Amino acid sequence: MGSQGGFGQSKEFLDLVKSIGETRSKSEEDRIILREIETIKRRILEPDIPRRKMKEYIIRLVYVEMLGHDASFGYIHAVKMAHDENLLHKRTGYLAVTLFLNEDHDLIILIVNTIQKDLKSDNYLVVFSALNAVCRLINEETIPAVLPQVVELLGHQKEAVRKKAIMTLHRFYQKSPSTVSHLISNFRKKLSDNDSGVMGASLYPLFDLITIDVKSYKDLVASFIKLLKILGLLGNGDKHASGQMYNVVGDLIRKCDASSNIGNAVLYECICCVASIYPSTKLLEATAEVIAKFLKNDNHNLKYMGIDVLGRLIKLSPDVTEQHQLAVIDCLEDLDDTLKRKTFELLHKMTKSSNVEVIVDGMIDYMTSINDFHYKIEIASRCVELAEQFAPSNHWFILTMNRIFEHAGDIVDIKVAHNLMRLIAKGFGGDHESADSQLRSYAVESYLHIVTEPKLPSAFLQVICWVLGEFGTADGNYSASNISGKLRDVAEAYSSDETVKAYAITALTKIYAFEITSGRKMDILPECQSLFEELAASRSADLQQRAYEFRTVVHLEAHAVKSIMPFDVSCEDIEVDITLPFLNSYVQQSLQNGAQPYIPEEQRSGTIDISNISNQVSRESSMHALKFEAYELPKLPAPSRPPLPVSNISTELVPVPEQSYSIREANTYPSIPSVSTSGPPELKLRLEGIQKKWGRPSYSSSPPSSSGVSPSTASEISQVESAASLSSRPQDNYKDLKKAEVKIAPEKQKLAASLFGDSSKSNKTTGTRHNTSRSDTLSIDKSTGSRSSVAPCCRDENSSSTTS
Amino acid sequence: MIRFILLQNRQGKTRLAKYYVPLEDSEKHKVEYEVHRLVVNRDPKFTNFVEFRTHKVIYRRYAGLFFSLCVDITDNELAYLECIHLFVEVLDHFFSNVCELDLVFNFHKVYLILDEFILAGEIQETSKRAIIERLGELEKLE
Numbered sequence: 001m002g003s004q005g006g007f008g009q010s011k012e013f014l015d016l017v018k019s020i021g022e023t024r025s026k027s028e029e030d031r032i033i034l035r036e037i038e039t040i041k042r043r044i045l046e047p048d049i050p051r052r053k054m055k056e057y058i059i060r061l062v063y064v065e066m067l068g069h070d071a072s073f074g075y076i077h078a079v080k081m082a083h084d085e086n087l088l089h090k091r092t093g094y095l096a097v098t099l100f101l102n103e104d105h106d107l108i109i110l111i112v113n114t115i116q117k118d119l120k121s122d123n124y125l126v127v128f129s130a131l132n133a134v135c136r137l138i139n140e141e142t143i144p145a146v147l148p149q150v151v152e153l154l155g156h157q158k159e160a161v162r163k164k165a166i167m168t169l170h171r172f173y174q175k176s177p178s179t180v181s182h183l184i185s186n187f188r189k190k191l192s193d194n195d196s197g198v199m200g201a202s203l204y205p206l207f208d209l210i211t212i213d214v215k216s217y218k219d220l221v222a223s224f225i226k227l228l229k230i231l232g233l234l235g236n237g238d239k240h241a242s243g244q245m246y247n248v249v250g251d252l253i254r255k256c257d258a259s260s261n262i263g264n265a266v267l268y269e270c271i272c273c274v275a276s277i278y279p280s281t282k283l284l285e286a287t288a289e290v291i292a293k294f295l296k297n298d299n300h301n302l303k304y305m306g307i308d309v310l311g312r313l314i315k316l317s318p319d320v321t322e323q324h325q326l327a328v329i330d331c332l333e334d335l336d337d338t339l340k341r342k343t344f345e346l347l348h349k350m351t352k353s354s355n356v357e358v359i360v361d362g363m364i365d366y367m368t369s370i371n372d373f374h375y376k377i378e379i380a381s382r383c384v385e386l387a388e389q390f391a392p393s394n395h396w397f398i399l400t401m402n403r404i405f406e407h408a409g410d411i412v413d414i415k416v417a418h419n420l421m422r423l424i425a426k427g428f429g430g431d432h433e434s435a436d437s438q439l440r441s442y443a444v445e446s447y448l449h450i451v452t453e454p455k456l457p458s459a460f461l462q463v464i465c466w467v468l469g470e471f472g473t474a475d476g477n478y479s480a481s482n483i484s485g486k487l488r489d490v491a492e493a494y495s496s497d498e499t500v501k502a503y504a505i506t507a508l509t510k511i512y513a514f515e516i517t518s519g520r521k522m523d524i525l526p527e528c529q530s531l532f533e534e535l536a537a538s539r540s541a542d543l544q545q546r547a548y549e550f551r552t553v554v555h556l557e558a559h560a561v562k563s564i565m566p567f568d569v570s571c572e573d574i575e576v577d578i579t580l581p582f583l584n585s586y587v588q589q590s591l592q593n594g595a596q597p598y599i600p601e602e603q604r605s606g607t608i609d610i611s612n613i614s615n616q617v618s619r620e621s622s623m624h625a626l627k628f629e630a631y632e633l634p635k636l637p638a639p640s641r642p643p644l645p646v647s648n649i650s651t652e653l654v655p656v657p658e659q660s661y662s663i664r665e666a667n668t669y670p671s672i673p674s675v676s677t678s679g680p681p682e683l684k685l686r687l688e689g690i691q692k693k694w695g696r697p698s699y700s701s702s703p704p705s706s707s708g709v710s711p712s713t714a715s716e717i718s719q720v721e722s723a724a725s726l727s728s729r730p731q732d733n734y735k736d737l738k739k740a741e742v743k744i745a746p747e748k749q750k751l752a753a754s755l756f757g758d759s760s761k762s763n764k765t766t767g768t769r770h771n772t773s774r775s776d777t778l779s780i781d782k783s784t785g786s787r788s789s790v791a792p793c794c795r796d797e798n799s800s801s802t803t804s
Numbered sequence: 805m806i807r808f809i810l811l812q813n814r815q816g817k818t819r820l821a822k823y824y825v826p827l828e829d830s831e832k833h834k835v836e837y838e839v840h841r842l843v844v845n846r847d848p849k850f851t852n853f854v855e856f857r858t859h860k861v862i863y864r865r866y867a868g869l870f871f872s873l874c875v876d877i878t879d880n881e882l883a884y885l886e887c888i889h890l891f892v893e894v895l896d897h898f899f900s901n902v903c904e905l906d907l908v909f910n911f912h913k914v915y916l917i918l919d920e921f922i923l924a925g926e927i928q929e930t931s932k933r934a935i936i937e938r939l940g941e942l943e944k945l946e
Contacts, residue, residue: 336851
């Protein structure tokens with residue numbers, strides 16, 4: 001603190017404080033204080049003291065009071081200060097007031113009004129100070145005066161205000177319970193308030209209330225359950241936080257009344273909390289006791305909870321479950337479905353390699369018995385998971401997977417099937433060859449038995465076919481004809497399922513290929529033959545392809561077949577060299593024979609326009625895919641361009657003079673430039689001289705310069721317009737049309753000239769008009785012909801740009 | 805959170821249905837039918853909690869009515885069991901020895917009570933006294 005003081009206090013104040021601090025004896029201190037009091041007394045009675053000074057005096061008075069002396073002459077001033085508008089002063093006033101006065105003082109009455117007003121204030125700081133004061137000063141009589149406002153404040157936006165409001169209410173309650181009893185519900189509400197501070201604050205009054213009357217608050221437990229959940233979350237993995245919770249939770253566990261449902265609910269929640277936080281041995285013991293009680297209970301509900309809890313604790317202390325083995329098994333056998341499911345969940349969690357067989361078998365049995373679709377999926381996937389993780393032996397694994405597939409093949413993820421295939425192909429890694437082949441032959445055998453069964457799920461069939469194809473003849477136990485016969489049966493039986501058919505066919509192909517490579521000549525069974533012929537004409541391209549593949553393979557010699565279909569390489573990747581080096585010799589040969597070398601597309605010059613245009617179009621369309629900026633506003637043609645309107649009559653399609661291009665580019669389509677050059681300088685459709693497109697062609701009252709607009713020409717215009725309007729719409733086409741038109745412009749010019757050049761002919765007789773019209777139509781036809789040649793060209797480009 | 809509350813009798817008629825998740829009408833019918841089937845066949849000695857699709861249904865039978873609450877998997881079952889009981893107690897107090905007919909004829913009041921009690925799928929008020937007081941006030945307004 002500098003010599004000026006932190007808050008601009010006067011030097012006197014500082015001196016006061018300093019001197020008091022330096023005093024050696026009480027009497028000296030008293031002397032100083034008394035002198036101070038005299039000073040202030042004198043000063044305060046002066047009429048017009050600036051607020052700031054007053055504030056300082058009051059602070060000094062507070063100081064004096066703090067030291068034990070009486071400064072009651074200043075109280076009224078403090079009260080007045082609290083009434084001040086300025087927040088700072090107000091706070092000082094309140095502070096002084098709270099310190100000076102107590103609830104029995106007469107001046108309280110004056111304060112109450114101030115407080116009431118302040119509680120309603122918008123400024124929350126003001127409300128704060130008011131609430132503070134309320135806490136300190138309110139007594140029984142004055143409670144009703146401020147109670148409504150405080151209650152209102154419970155719903156205030158600022159959580160700090162809410163917190164204070166609760167504390168105030170708490171205080172009220174302490175003073176006089178009766179006035180506040182109807183507000184108890186508010187307390188509870190605040191318990192579940194969003195802000196933890198408020199929640200914490202509301203705990204205080206609730207605590208008081210509860211200690212008095214425990215029973216009626218039992219239902220508060222629901223909120224406590226939430227609290228426990230929160231505690232669990234907070235302590236998860238965090239040692240320090242958990243440490244703080246141990247006591248609380250331990251107490252709760254001990255005190256909870258286990259006879260009532262709700263007490264058990266709390267207990268359960270406690271245990272869940274314990275399970276999720278950092279472990280502590282004492283708590284774990286306590287929980288173990290509780291679990292024992294749960295499980296021994298006859299009530300199924302409690303057994304359910306017990307098992308659930310066991311599941312949670314299994315990670316922390318596996319031996320807990322061993323104590324309760326019998327109980328668990330009882331639950332498993334129980335008729336109650338829910339209990340059974342819960343127990344299976346528990347078993348799932350405690351599966352180790354030692355008990356996996358039993359558990360999975362049990363699960364599969366259960367799975368076959370249940371009808372509930374959702375649960376079936378879940379349990380099937382769980383079984384698969386366990387089997388994959390803990391399978392003790394290959395045989396068992398295959399057997400189990402077979403069973404699972406049989407019963408739940410359709411709902412198991414197809415990836416599982418592929419996994420199985422891969423597993424059989426690769427073996428279990430690191431095994432000897434013999435073990436692998438044993439596995440495979442076992443698989444083949446089992447599948448051959450199964451395949452004859454009537455209704456098998458599709459995924460399963462796929463696996464079967466694949467395995468039989470790959471490894472069916474490997475060990476030589478079964479003849480190719482045997483297996484192929486079986487495969488054909490499968491393909492026949494499941495003719496509606498294309499995937500299965502495809503698998504079966506490929507398997508057949510493989511079998512025959514292996515036969516050929518191993519040199520065993522064999523005849524294709526007539527049934528298979530007919531199958532392939534049928535498939536060669538199949539609707540499905542996939543099946544057709546496979547059928548043709550088979551046919552080709554079968555006709556190749558052994559060496560070729562071996563390189564195509566080597567044995568047991570299903571897990572190797574196919575490497576493809578994209579430069580196709582093996583064709584090099586062929587290429588060289590043909591080059592020598594005079595074939596032309598390959599010219600990459602960019603360097604080709606043969607196809608000129610179209611490829612250029614298409615390139616341009618694609619480039620432009622990539623540039624102008626979707627135009628998001630607005631078009632530029634149409635530019636008003638300057639009046640100094642009289643010759644322009646002549647050609648502009650022919651609308652946007654006959655782009656004779658170059659300028660019209662730019663105009664058209666700048667303009668939006670509908671703005672047809674008007675004939676009259678002295679058109680009003682505003683931007684709107686200038687349609688004065690334009691022929692109506694629709695309806696009967698009529699003579700327009702156009703100025704002479706537009707006299708070229710005769711009905712025939714109008715219809716021609718419309719014809720031309722309509723012919724080219726298709727291509728003129730899309731902007732891309734417009735652009736390339738422009739380019740195309742650049743080349744055809746001379747023709748257009750001729751057309752334009754023939755149409756409008758002799759404008760004086762507009763008043764000719766019909767005959768000549770017809771003539772002209774005919775010739776014009778001829779030329780029009782030519783132009784439309786050329787245009788139509790352009791149009792499809794454009795349309796092609798359009799389509800090519802869309803396909804590209 | 806509570807997904808829906810169903811009051812159904814033994815025959816499968818739904819006396820009260822309050823949903824806190826959006827469901828189509830046809831879905832609602834399906835749900836009600838399934839829940840009823842699930843709940844009505846259970847032995848009284850079995851647990852009061854059943855798994856239903858991906859959630860849980862906690863039910864309790866009072867005379868001829870089944871009170872079913874569908875909650876999330878993570879929720880505390882016993883707490884919701886108590887919640888059902890509290891609801892029944894409030895109904896009892898309000899209608900004085902409530903029976904199914906009371907619920908049928910005063911369904912609007914039952915909905916009111918339910919709204920006082922559970923809001924947006926969470927238990928709002930756990931004090932029986934508070935609920936009843938508030939309902940008393942509402943009654944006076946009528």
